[in-house]
Amino acid sequence: MEKLKRTKVVDALKSTAYGSIVNVKGWVRTHRSSKAVDFIALNDGSTINNIQIVVDPSKVDANQLAQITTGACISATGTLVESQGKGQNVEIQCDSIEIYGLCGNDYPMQKKGQSFEYMRKYAHLRLRTNTFGAVMRIRHNMAMAIHTYFHEHGYFYFNTPLITASDCEGAGQMFQVTTKNLYNLKRTEDGKIDYSDDFFGKQTSLTVSGQLEGELGATALGAIYTFGPTFRAENSNTPRHLAEFWMVEPEVAFLDMDGLMELEEDFIKYCIRWALDNCKDDLEFLNKMIDKGLIARLQSVLDSEFVHLPYTEGIRILQEAIAKGKKFEFPCEWGDDLASEHERFLVEEHFKKPVIMTNYPKAIKAFYMKIDEEESG
Amino acid sequence: MEKLKRTKVVDALKSTAYGSIVNVKGWVRTHRSSKAVDFIALNDGSTINNIQIVVDPSKVDANQLAQITTGACISATGTLVESQGKGQNVEIQCDSIEIYGLCGNDYPMQKKGQSFEYMRKYAHLRLRTNTFGAVMRIRHNMAMAIHTYFHEHGYFYFNTPLITASDCEGAGQMFQVTTKNLYNLKRTEDGKIDYSDDFFGKQTSLTVSGQLEGELGATALGAIYTFGPTFRAENSNTPRHLAEFWMVEPEVAFLDMDGLMELEEDFIKYCIRWALDNCKDDLEFLNKMIDKGLIARLQSVLDSEFVHLPYTEGIRILQEAIAKGKKFEFPCEWGDDLASEHERFLVEEHFKKPVIMTNYPKAIKAFYMKIDEEESG
Numbered sequence: 244m245e246k247l248k249r250t251k252v253v254d255a256l257k258s259t260a261y262g263s264i265v266n267v268k269g270w271v272r273t274h275r276s277s278k279a280v281d282f283i284a285l286n287d288g289s290t291i292n293n294i295q296i297v298v299d300p301s302k303v304d305a306n307q308l309a310q311i312t313t314g315a316c317i318s319a320t321g322t323l324v325e326s327q328g329k330g331q332n333v334e335i336q337c338d339s340i341e342i343y344g345l346c347g348n349d350y351p352m353q354k355k356g357q358s359f360e361y362m363r364k365y366a367h368l369r370l371r372t373n374t375f376g377a378v379m380r381i382r383h384n385m386a387m388a389i390h391t392y393f394h395e396h397g398y399f400y401f402n403t404p405l406i407t408a409s410d411c412e413g414a415g416q417m418f419q420v421t422t423k424n425l426y427n428l429k430r431t432e433d434g435k436i437d438y439s440d441d442f443f444g445k446q447t448s449l450t451v452s453g454q455l456e457g458e459l460g461a462t463a464l465g466a467i468y469t470f471g472p473t474f475r476a477e478n479s480n481t482p483r484h485l486a487e488f489w490m491v492e493p494e495v496a497f498l499d500m501d502g503l504m505e506l507e508e509d510f511i512k513y514c515i516r517w518a519l520d521n522c523k524d525d526l527e528f529l530n531k532m533i534d535k536g537l538i539a540r541l542q543s544v545l546d547s548e549f550v551h552l553p554y555t556e557g558i559r560i561l562q563e564a565i566a567k568g569k570k571f572e573f574p575c576e577w578g579d580d581l582a583s584e585h586e587r588f589l590v591e592e593h594f595k596k597p598v599i600m601t602n603y604p605k606a607i608k609a610f611y612m613k614i615d616e617e618e619s620g
Numbered sequence: 621m622e623k624l625k626r627t628k629v630v631d632a633l634k635s636t637a638y639g640s641i642v643n644v645k646g647w648v649r650t651h652r653s654s655k656a657v658d659f660i661a662l663n664d665g666s667t668i669n670n671i672q673i674v675v676d677p678s679k680v681d682a683n684q685l686a687q688i689t690t691g692a693c694i695s696a697t698g699t700l701v702e703s704q705g706k707g708q709n710v711e712i713q714c715d716s717i718e719i720y721g722l723c724g725n726d727y728p729m730q731k732k733g734q735s736f737e738y739m740r741k742y743a744h745l746r747l748r749t750n751t752f753g754a755v756m757r758i759r760h761n762m763a764m765a766i767h768t769y770f771h772e773h774g775y776f777y778f779n780t781p782l783i784t785a786s787d788c789e790g791a792g793q794m795f796q797v798t799t800k801n802l803y804n805l806k807r808t809e810d811g812k813i814d815y816s817d818d819f820f821g822k823q824t825s826l827t828v829s830g831q832l833e834g835e836l837g838a839t840a841l842g843a844i845y846t847f848g849p850t851f852r853a854e855n856s857n858t859p860r861h862l863a864e865f866w867m868v869e870p871e872v873a874f875l876d877m878d879g880l881m882e883l884e885e886d887f888i889k890y891c892i893r894w895a896l897d898n899c900k901d902d903l904e905f906l907n908k909m910i911d912k913g914l915i916a917r918l919q920s921v922l923d924s925e926f927v928h929l930p931y932t933e934g935i936r937i938l939q940e941a942i943a944k945g946k947k948f949e950f951p952c953e954w955g956d957d958l959a960s961e962h963e964r965f966l967v968e969e970h971f972k973k974p975v976i977m978t979n980y981p982k983a984i985k986a987f988y989m990k991i992d993e994e995e996s997g
Contacts, residue, residue: 249874251774251842268874269842287873288841289774316839318874370840379841383776390767397628397666399760405782405849406795406826406864418783418797418819420826422853425813428802436802442795442853442863449783449797462693463747464665464756465628465646472782472848476799476819486819487783496664497626497645497695 247320253290256333261325265335267294268318268343270371273354274311276300281308283337285319288370291377291524295326295334303340313353314346314371374533377525381518386470388517389491392510393468398493401460401467403453405474408445416476417448418486449474454492455611461494468493504599508549511597515541547596552589554603560593561585580607624697630667633710638702642712644671645695645720647748650731651688653677658685660714662696665747668754668901672703672711680717690730691723691748733909751910754902758895763847765894766868769887770845775870778837778844780830782851785822793853794825795863826851831869832988838871845870881976885926888974892918924973929966931980937970938962957984 247266250258255267269287281300284293296319300308311317321337328334351357351365352372362369369375390400406420422442423429429437438446453469460467469492477484493506518526519541530537561575573582581600590598602615624643627635632644646664658677661670673696677685688694698714705711728734728742729749739746746752767777783797799819800806806814815823830846837844846869854861870883895903896918907914938952950959958977967975979992 253774270839288776289843367836368840370837376841379776379778379837383771383778386777387767387771390764394760394764397630399665399757400763401756401760402849402866404864406851416799418799419802420795420797422793422795423802425796425800425802425805428805442855459744460747460756462647463745464753466666472779474783478819487781489779 249318251289252285252287252292252294255294255323255335256290256292256331258323258333261323261333263323264320264338265323266318266320267296267335269316271311271313271315271317271346273313274315276308283311283317283319285317286371286376288376291373291380291528292331295328295331296321296337296340297334298337298340302338307340307342310345311340311342312346312348312350314350315342316344316346317342373528377522377528380525381522381529384517384521385514388514389468389470391517392513393493396466398466398468398495399460399464401453401457401464401469401494402471403450403456403460403469405450405472406443406447407450408443408447409455417451418474418476420447420449451475452490452492454494457492457494458611461496465497466493466495500601504549504551504601507599508597512545515545519545543595544597550594550596550598552594552598552600554600557581557585557589557598557600560589564588564593578604578606626695628666629662629664629669629671632671632700632712633667633669633708635700635710638700638710640700641697641715642700643695643697644673644712646693648688648690648692648694648723650690651692653685660688660694660696662694663748663753665753668750668757668905669708672705672708673698673714673717674711675714675717679715684717684719687722688717688719689723689725689727691727692719693721693723694719750905754899754905757902758899758906761894761898762891765891766845766847768894769890770870773843775843775845775872776837776841778830778834778841778846778871779848780827780833780837780846782827782849783820783824784827785820785824786832794828795851795853797824797826828852829867829869831871834869834871835988838873842874843870843872877978881926881928881978884976885974889922892922896922920972921974927971927973927975929971929975929977931977934958934962934966934975934977937966941965941970955981955983 247264249268250265252267252269255265258265267285267287269285272284272286272293273282274284275282278300281298283296283298285296286293298308318341319335319337320339321335323333324336326332326334352362352368357372362372362375370379393400423438423440429440431437436446438444441447451473453471453473457467457469469490471489472487473490474487475484476486493510495503495506498506519538526538526541555577558575558577561571565571565575569588571582571584571588573579573584575581575585586598590596605614608614624641626645627642629644629646632642635642644662644664646662649661649663649670650659651661652659655677658675660673660675662673663670675685695718696712696714697716698712700710701713703709703711729739729745734749739749739752747756770777800815800817806817808814813823815821818824828850830848830850834844834846846867848866849864850867851864852861853863870887872879872883875883896915903915903918932954935952935954938948942948942952946965948959948961948965950956950961952958952962963975967973980989982991985991
């Protein structure tokens with residue numbers, strides 16, 4: 244007999260081949276027993292939705308069936324049928340179960356909701372929860388959207404060195420990378436650490452940005468993007484700081500400011516559209532359980548034309564708001580860099596749409612940015 | 621007047637809109653002058669092919685025209701016409717040129733062929749050469765093929781930590797990552813380096829593989845792949861060793877050995893097909909200038925069914941060859957790991973197609989690999 248091929252849960256749930264024999268494999272989310280029937284909700288990570296396995300207890304060894312608890316890993320074979328219950332289209336009338344692995348009742352990812360703080364303790368298992376599963380599937384799709392967007396627009400993916408001897412814009416503390424023996428550190432004559440015996444013969448660190456190498460790529464290949472990890476050794480535990488994170492940096496030759504703003508708006512909308520088109524179930528879960536305004540907020544970005552706001556005009560709006568009684572923690576005089584609260588006021592309260600701020604004063608620009616002769620003051 | 625939009629060279633060369641006015645921007649590959657006409661070969665990195673700009677010297681300032689040498693960055697506007705010359709379909713009858721940047725005659729990437737060794741000295745410019753341009757465009761396309769393949773097959777892209785406290789299979793020397801002040805290294809009471817004040821409060825290194833975290837991803841999401849940088853601090857200057865390189869690692873739950881071999885063959889063929897379909901010009905350049913058998917070799921992999929060869933059978937074939945007079949540098953008795961020369965003999969001489977070797981003895985397998993009860997000896 245031909246071996247029955249496994250069907251992924253995401254595909255089984257979409258199937259209308261009622262009456263066909265299917266095999267699904269995955270991890271048990273819940274198992275409810277009664278005398279007449281057992282219901283097992285099975286998930287294999289391919290989707291946030293579980294498939295319901297309906298087991299006739301007379302068909303499966305009772306002792307074996309009793310051991311199948313949340314977290315157990317099983318293979319179930321049976322007939323795909325239209326579901327009588329609510330919330331799903333199909334279910335499986337089970338003929339046989341094979342157990343790959345059992346789970347005790349101390350399995351930490353039980354059905355009940357867990358706090359993120361609790362799940363941190365089980366980083367190796369939390370990917371099996373609805374929330375982390377949704378986040379990982381969306382993350383995958385965003386990576387795919389990023390690559391597809393740039394590919395379709397003629398950009399080349401460009402991998403810049405992660406171990407580097409140069410800082411970039413001094414954007415943060417760097418991690419040192421070394422093969423030196425810390426128990427026997429050679430010094431030069433003037434007492435400095437001697438890096439001549441380090442791997443690259445000089446002091447090296449993890450990159451904080453691929454931008455400078457990216458610019459070289461753009462002036463050879465025309466248009467490149469980086470999308471890879473960068474590192475910041477800032478010991479700051481806020482949602483805005485990570486020691487290691489992935490970042491997208493497009494660099495394009497022959498692109499003026501209007502073209503750049505067009506790229507930014509088009510790219511962001513493309514990624515959001517991809518998410519709404521490809522991650523609907525996961526977004527709906529997050530919208531329901533984590534962040535009620537999520538989908539509406541994404542949709543509103545899609546529906547908005549981005550505001551192009553010169554810095555000086557932005558400061559004027561902020562000062563006008565202050566004059567009318569708006570309180571900010573940080574000052575915002577002409578020449579100050581904007582704080583989060585100022586950015587949020589402009590985007591969320593004043594314009595109610597995304598804002599690209601342009602023409603910053605020279606003094607608060609990064610060294611590599613083009614100087615605007617009129618506005619730089 | 622509406623600003624004329626830049627056309628990429630790759631698009632201009634494919635265009636048949638003869639008679640239309642186009643603008644191209646890029647870097648000059650060659651500039652040939654005569655009394656009646658100037659020819660400028662312009663490249664913008666979007667393709668390996670140059671577009672020919674035909675300049676009537678009476679139309680452009682002679683002094684300006686004379687300065688345009690190899691490496692100069694210019695913008696050229698003119699009429700797209702069917703080419704009279706050989707080797708291209710279209711050229712541009714130039715009306716005006718704007719110079720963005722000039723290049724002296726000491727510009728190192730001149731038209732004549734340069735050795736790779738020479739180009740190493742100009743790493744910031746070598747991307748503008750035909751060879752590196754071709755390699756980078758193919759590299760981009762291979763990344764795109766990898767992501768597209770796995771996306772289409774229901775895998776999720778999974779980014780594993782690069783800074784890690786764990787080794788993986790001891791695959792090579794690791795780079796240490798630290799924020800410790802090497803001028804003032806704290807020690808514990810027993811004389812060891814005290815890592816309590818290091819960034820993560822413990823000793824950390826750059827990862828040599830994302831595999832172990834990838835396995836956790838696969839047992840939650842069903843099927844994942846990593847595709848990111850890994851690091852090996854092996855000071856070995858061979859084509860097989862790099863301090864920093866990108867690697868693909870799929871991890872799949874519920875996949876048996878047959879499924880794994882099918883994945884490997886299908887994935888490799890998909891990537892090769894993508895290259896042949898999308899990088900034809902670049903591959904033809906490399907096939908002509910660098911590696912004469914390249915395209916034939918790629919095609920032969922596509923046309924072959926991969927051999928599935930148990931280790932014991934492989935050793936038998938090798939020993940048979942030795943008995944017939946084949947000389948190898950390294951021994952190959954049952955139980956030995958295969959050297960490059962053995963692998964090449966099996967693939968290139970014996971089978972003349974790709975070979976997947978299976979059922980290795982337990983003693984030379986990595987610790988995490990499934991043990992084959994029959995063959996492990």
